[in-house]
Amino acid sequence: MKFKADEIASVLQKEIEDFKGQLATSEVGQVLEVGDGIARCYGLSTAMAGEMVEFPNGVNGLVFNLEESSVGVIILGDYLEIAEGDEVKTTGRLLSVPVGEALIGRVVDPLGNPLDGKGPIMTKERRPVEAIAPGVAERQPVKQPLQTGIKAIDAMTPIGRGQRELIIGDRKTGKTAVALDTILNQKGGDVICIYVACGQRASATAGVVEVLREHGALDYSIVVSATASDPAPLQYVAPYAGAAMAEHFMWQGKHTLVIYDDLSKQAQAYRQLSLLMRRPPGREAYPGDVFYCHSRLLERACKLNSQLGGGSMTALPIIETLEGEVSAYIPTNVISITDGQIYLEPSLFFSGVRPAINVGISVSRVGGNAQTKAMKRVAGSLRLDLAAFRELEAFAQLGTELDKATQRQLDRGYRMVELLKQPQYEPRAVADQVIAIFAGTQGYFDKVAIKDVARAEKDLMEFMKDRKSAIRNTIADTGALDDATMAELRTALEEFAKAWADSHELVEAK
Amino acid sequence: MADQSPQKSLVTSVMENPSSLAVARTYSDALLNAAGAAGGPGADAVLEELGSFVDDVLAKLPDLKDVFFSRVIGREEKIRLIDQVIAPRGTPIVTSFLRVLVRHDRLELVPLILREARLRQEIRSGKQRVQIKTALPLSDQAKDQLRKRLAESLPFDPILETQVDPSLIGGIVIRVADTVYDSSLATRVAQLRERIRQRSLHEIQSGRDRFSSAEGN
Numbered sequence: 195m196k197f198k199a200d201e202i203a204s205v206l207q208k209e210i211e212d213f214k215g216q217l218a219t220s221e222v223g224q225v226l227e228v229g230d231g232i233a234r235c236y237g238l239s240t241a242m243a244g245e246m247v248e249f250p251n252g253v254n255g256l257v258f259n260l261e262e263s264s265v266g267v268i269i270l271g272d273y274l275e276i277a278e279g280d281e282v283k284t285t286g287r288l289l290s291v292p293v294g295e296a297l298i299g300r301v302v303d304p305l306g307n308p309l310d311g312k313g314p315i316m317t318k319e320r321r322p323v324e325a326i327a328p329g330v331a332e333r334q335p336v337k338q339p340l341q342t343g344i345k346a347i348d349a350m351t352p353i354g355r356g357q358r359e360l361i362i363g364d365r366k367t368g369k370t371a372v373a374l375d376t377i378l379n380q381k382g383g384d385v386i387c388i389y390v391a392c393g394q395r396a397s398a399t400a401g402v403v404e405v406l407r408e409h410g411a412l413d414y415s416i417v418v419s420a421t422a423s424d425p426a427p428l429q430y431v432a433p434y435a436g437a438a439m440a441e442h443f444m445w446q447g448k449h450t451l452v453i454y455d456d457l458s459k460q461a462q463a464y465r466q467l468s469l470l471m472r473r474p475p476g477r478e479a480y481p482g483d484v485f486y487c488h489s490r491l492l493e494r495a496c497k498l499n500s501q502l503g504g505g506s507m508t509a510l511p512i513i514e515t516l517e518g519e520v521s522a523y524i525p526t527n528v529i530s531i532t533d534g535q536i537y538l539e540p541s542l543f544f545s546g547v548r549p550a551i552n553v554g555i556s557v558s559r560v561g562g563n564a565q566t567k568a569m570k571r572v573a574g575s576l577r578l579d580l581a582a583f584r585e586l587e588a589f590a591q592l593g594t595e596l597d598k599a600t601q602r603q604l605d606r607g608y609r610m611v612e613l614l615k616q617p618q619y620e621p622r623a624v625a626d627q628v629i630a631i632f633a634g635t636q637g638y639f640d641k642v643a644i645k646d647v648a649r650a651e652k653d654l655m656e657f658m659k660d661r662k663s664a665i666r667n668t669i670a671d672t673g674a675l676d677d678a679t680m681a682e683l684r685t686a687l688e689e690f691a692k693a694w695a696d697s698h699e700l701v702e703a704k
Numbered sequence: 705m706a707d708q709s710p711q712k713s714l715v716t717s718v719m720e721n722p723s724s725l726a727v728a729r730t731y732s733d734a735l736l737n738a739a740g741a742a743g744g745p746g747a748d749a750v751l752e753e754l755g756s757f758v759d760d761v762l763a764k765l766p767d768l769k770d771v772f773f774s775r776v777i778g779r780e781e782k783i784r785l786i787d788q789v790i791a792p793r794g795t796p797i798v799t800s801f802l803r804v805l806v807r808h809d810r811l812e813l814v815p816l817i818l819r820e821a822r823l824r825q826e827i828r829s830g831k832q833r834v835q836i837k838t839a840l841p842l843s844d845q846a847k848d849q850l851r852k853r854l855a856e857s858l859p860f861d862p863i864l865e866t867q868v869d870p871s872l873i874g875g876i877v878i879r880v881a882d883t884v885y886d887s888s889l890a891t892r893v894a895q896l897r898e899r900i901r902q903r904s905l906h907e908i909q910s911g912r913d914r915f916s917s918a919e920g921n
Contacts, residue, residue, distance in 0.1 A: 202904070205903070205904070205907060206900055206904070209896075209899065209900050209903055210896065210900070213895075213896050213899065216895070217885055217886070217887050218884075218885075218886040218887070218891050218895070219883065219884070219885055219886070220883070220884050220886070221882050221883055221884075222879070222882055222883075222884045223882060226722070236722050237882045238882060239881070239882045240882070262723075262726060263722035263723055263725060263726050264722045283884075314905070314909065316909055
């Protein structure tokens with residue numbers, strides 16, 4: 195391709211001829227002091243809270259504090275170039291980000307500037323970063339499932355579209371892995387995923403982008419990245435920017451999933467800004483409105499009613515705890531805002547139970563309504579059974595002689611735990627999950643040695659897919675498990691158990 | 705008052721703390737009210753006297769200034785000093801104003817109060833400062849013309865504070881309080897540049913074929 199120089203020149207010439215200089219009128223002030231992502235300005239007498247202001251080098255700021263004789267501004271960009279005495283201009287606009295289809299597959303910063311070197315983002319649409327959450331009349335109850343592809347979650351803490359489910363746990367317990375698997379499981383579906391990295395290591399975010407690319411998940415995902423080296427204002431704004439991008443699709447009647455990874459870092463960035471702005475510190479030095487900071491963000495996740503297109507925005511906020519301390523300030527805040535939490539425990543993680551979900555204290559407050567009928571039927575009592583198993587297990591460790599029934603219950607428990615383990619990046623379809631859990635709870639794996647459960651499950655999946663695809667398809671298509679199908683499933687499972695018994699070593703019955 | 709008076713009406717440094725400015729404003733209002741009250745000497749006379757205290761006494765006798773502004777010297781001693789040095793030569797209103805400042809430990813605000821009081825007095829008499837920035841120095845005639853035009857369009861009588869800034873290239877920048885009317889050549893060039901950039905980007909992205917020849921060579 196070759197450019198025609200005279201064509202370009204004529205466009206430019208026309209532009210210059212048509213140009214009429216406008217008198218630029220602006221409201222200005224002076225920078226009194228700058229530091230660590232904030233500036234204090236004098237003047238700006240008409241500035242409004244949340245308004246964007248412009249510094250001489252083109253960097254934008256956000257009016258944060260309005261005081262009697264000065265204005266506190268958070269700087270969204272490089273604050274090292276701003277000096278005392280610089281002129282600040284008001285713009286009369288609110289902070290907004292580009293939104294739309296053009297963003298899908300891209301990695302952007304919280305202001306919507308591309309970070310992936312794939313050229314400019316061609317979209318005309320923008321949305322304000324801060325938006326009021328839809329009201330009561332605009333919503334409808336959560337009733338459609340959002341499949342995470344993780345057996346333990348879909349069976350026991352199901353998530354619905356429009357729900358806010360917290361993922362909480364210590365560092366290195368697989369929080370991001372759960373979120374990532376959920377994104378990967380949306381492949382081929384109708385959910386647009388937005389991953390907001392807030393205060394993460396740049397290498398970790400690069401790793402996430404790489405995983406998404408490898409698994410082809412970037413085709414329906416947006417990554418908003420504010421790494422640990424970005425200034426605190428950008429880390430603070432990032433989740434709101436991600437929410438705005440998701441809202442655009444939600445109001446078009448589409449389904450979205452937003453992952454905020456993680457909100458404890460965002461709270462810390464907000465604490466830094468508030469302290470620099472001399473807002474009074476409260477508990478753990480967080481400002482008084484840190485609750486509002488999270489509640490107004492998570493409240494934007496919702497399921498719109500059908501008149502408005504029925505779009506949804508599901509939020510999976512992530513919170514990192516210290517030494518399992520869930521009763522710290524930020525974790526309790528976010529637990530109280532969300533519709534349930536998935537609690538990941540280091541001890542489980544290191545004993546090989548991965549995902550390391552603590553079933554006992556993980557809950558989903560609204561997702562049960564959204565669970566598919568088949569899953570509800572097979573997993574209904576799973577939570578309680580596992581809780582009973584944990585109790586028994588502790589008791590059994592005392593070394594007392596156990597009666598047969600108790601021993602059987604224990605054996606099945608061990609196998610269920612084994613069955614709920616799942617390798618990373620291998621999300622499962624609902625039908626497969628239903629079959630596996632049904633087989634486990636009905637005792638078809640009882641004869642399999644514990645170490646072989648994973649292999650047996652894999653073989654079962656293949657068996658069902660190759661030989662009994664009719665049953666699998668019925669479950670997948672109807673989402674229900676009626677009595678007829680269940681009877682067919684039982685015969686299929688018996689057939690499989692027999693085949694397995696012929697070719698593998700079994701544990702002998704005690 | 706002179707056009708190019710040395711005093712500035714804008715805060716430009718963190719050292720000029722906006723909160724002490726607010727305090728200075730309160731004191732200057734009080735001083736002007738007292739001076740303008742019936743039986744008072746009138747605001748202009750008081751301002752002149754206070755100005756003379758700042759310019760002729762504090763500026764020329766740094767030692768005395770140190771004594772007055774020091775926190776080590778007690779209030780009683782400062783008041784005695786004022787009684788001995790200032791009272792015999794000054795009017796009662798300025799002397800008592802200084803005493804009030806000493807009693808509140810705010811004597812170091814005097815230069816700031818003076819500046820604020822002058823600006824307040826100007827506003828009270830229907831005048832206000834307008835900052836003018838041009839690329840070349842303005843002739844007196846041009847200044848007069850500008851003042852007249854501004855007086856017509858502004859609700860007050862403007863006092864011009866002119867400033868020369870060659871980086872504007874041409875045109876004029878007028879600042880009234882916090883509002884800036886910018887018609888300088890530098891700003892227009894920047895506007896044009898931004899528009900051409902936006903337009904070209906748009907054209908290139910929306911119709912890449914337009915700029916390329918059909919033969920494709």
